Amino acid sequence: MKKKMIILLLTLGILGTAMGCGEKKDKTEDKEGTKTEQSAQEDFKLTNKDGKVVAADINKIEDYITLGEYKNLQVTEAPKASVTDEEVENSISYKLMSQYKVEVTEDRAVQQDDIVNIDFTGYMDGEEFEGGSAQGEDLLIGSGSMIEGFEDGLVGHKKGEEVTLDLTFPVDYRATELQGKAVQFKVKINSISVKPELTDEWAAANTDYKTVEEFRAAEKEAMQKSIDLEYEGQVKSDLFSMVVEATEFKEYPEALLEQGKKDVRERLDQMYQAQFQMTLDDYVKQQGISEEEVEQVLTESTQTYLQQNLIVQAIFNAEGIEMSEEDYTAEEAKFAELNGFPDVETMKMYYGDLNVLKDSVLWNKACDVIVETATVTEQEPEADTQAAQE
Template identity: 30%
Template sequence: MKLVSVETPEKSVCKMTFSASPEELEAASNAVYERTRASYTIRGFKKGEADRAQIEADRGEHTFWYDAINDLMDKDVPALYDAAMAEHGFVAVDNPVYDLVSVKKDEGFVATATVALQPELNLTKTTGFTAECVTPEVTDKEIDNVLERRRAAAAELVPHKGPAVKGNIVHIDYEGLLEGKPFQGGTAKNQAVQLGSGRMIPGFEEGILGHKAGEEFEIFVTFPNRYHAKDLAGKPVVFKIKLIDVCVRQIPALNSDFAKKVANLDTMDELRAQVKQQLHDGKHAGALNRAKDQILTQLADASEGELPSVLVETTYQQQMEQIQQQLQMQRLSLDRYLSQIHETRESFTAKVRSSAEKTARVHMALLQIAQQENLVPTEEDIDKALAARAERAKKTLEEIKEKSDIPAMRRNEGIRKAADWVIEHSTIEDKAENQ
């Protein structure tokens, strides 16, 4: 491969164009074929027996191109890229974004690498910012809620001799029979079931009501028509039940015994005071982080200059991915979330893009400050951090270095140190919520 051109299509953006000859593409494609041929099953041939021409006739002439392109890019482009960056004195602030421009059998392929370069910002102010750390007051209701959760966590199951009723927790052995025969997943020993919870199939929990510990009986139920196991969906079955015990969930009283048990304190007043302090500490930590964010936002406002568009776009994509991941954890789609907060996709993405621009501007300002104040880690600092990582991972330093993005490590650590420096040289005033 060769470097065709180096351009700066906009300020603080470098675009490199690389090309590979038809011969290079062919050789790399053949190497991919040799490496993967055993995985192909082509009609009329046993797995792995078809030759390259037969595979390409069935799957297309491009079958091996894209792995070949990746192989060539991985092998040749890093050295070409680093040499070009050094020759032009460019300083990247992000990883390059690669795009395939064209690929043809008789022409080879052309690809580009676009990377954000460090912009030169006019920092009108780097110290002396001010922010208020307003810690919300801890209410009695919040303390009560924590104590109730602790009570629930400290609850004990106490067996009783009466018949099972809703709310009881029972322990049972059961065996399910379909047409007189046991079925997969239908048997359990010492299974805990909270009656009335609805976690078992309809009719199962109801069939236990009224029975006492030690009884053995049968329950006749029908699986729902949409049950996940298709061989059971809509089928009537019988469960043989042995009721081991019937328990009442006993929640402890809020007294000195409870304080001693959960916190090794003598009185409830001491426990309430401890909970209040813990809640205050949590609220204060959150308020302090918000105040620090305010200072960094002020730094962004004091940083004049154009940012590389590719950096803003990358930051925007990262933020959108984080939002999507958070929504997936909550089993929400973006459209459903937007309907809940009564916002359009256009207005929401505009806000995220604005946030991405602000984040990128803060990072670039901090990186510039890190360089001005000699806060960027040295090679020795990086080696020390990598050595510690290697020790934790039980690998050699060389193995860790090979898999680490050292320029990104250096940038990120410099940004972190610069953020601490700016905050240390600013003022955060502690205030109570009602001051």
């Protein structure tokens, strides 16, 4: 279990970001976090000694892997989703609530459809329970996003008031340890706001569009683009996984492996300090995990990470792709546009670690090569399949 916990953090926090799907980096870090990021950027080297951008700087990559088939692959995917009008309305409603809300200045109590900003703490048997507290949370009264009685219990109270709510979790609540449990929430109302009325006048004054319909159409287009990008990313990930399965990994370059383990350990240490306010060494000691177990996890995780870069480089070699700094800059700009970033600098801020960004850009370039000759088939919708069987 302890080993699995470490592997999970490594996979989500490090390997996931290499595929371009990492979590957004919070730019309000403390001074120590900022220094770490700056140090990582100072150590970043885009090109090798020959002035080329490579995924793995190895002379004879065939000594380490035998690249599997990467052309003419076939993959079956779930049907690409289409945005519904209801989803568009929900998205707009959320934006109106979170981005465009108007604070109520008059001295009045909370009403249905108000947006209240609250701090709350949940207690069970007089003790705070995990996951039952939040600070500065926006809540739409009437949304049903909290357990029964929570939202209604705030109606009639004013800004600045502290309210105590005696409630009971539903018997079918998703967290089994809370099912049917009596709890108490202490809630402070920080502010009361309302969503603006969605009119053409409002749209013209607050958005880049002249009418509500134009605003809706643009929102739908943006949402569909996001779905399409997610679908494309899934296709690339699935195809790349097929290449990994077909590739023989003979051994791993010792220098890259050792450096990779150091990098993974450093990133994992940063994650523990950020999330749990303790170093990796402190966590390992606290949990009684042996150094041998840590070394094994670091080695396995780094090998998985290196597999990606070795395959990417092998594909580049097979295709005769040599990337100069100028070539990379063009690919980087394409990658930023592909993933919905307004510009490359914003994308760099999102990633934080430029090495991870570089790996993502090169991975995407290799996937473009794989996709060129691949055949992608969409599964029959489940309902249609059942109907056909009947």
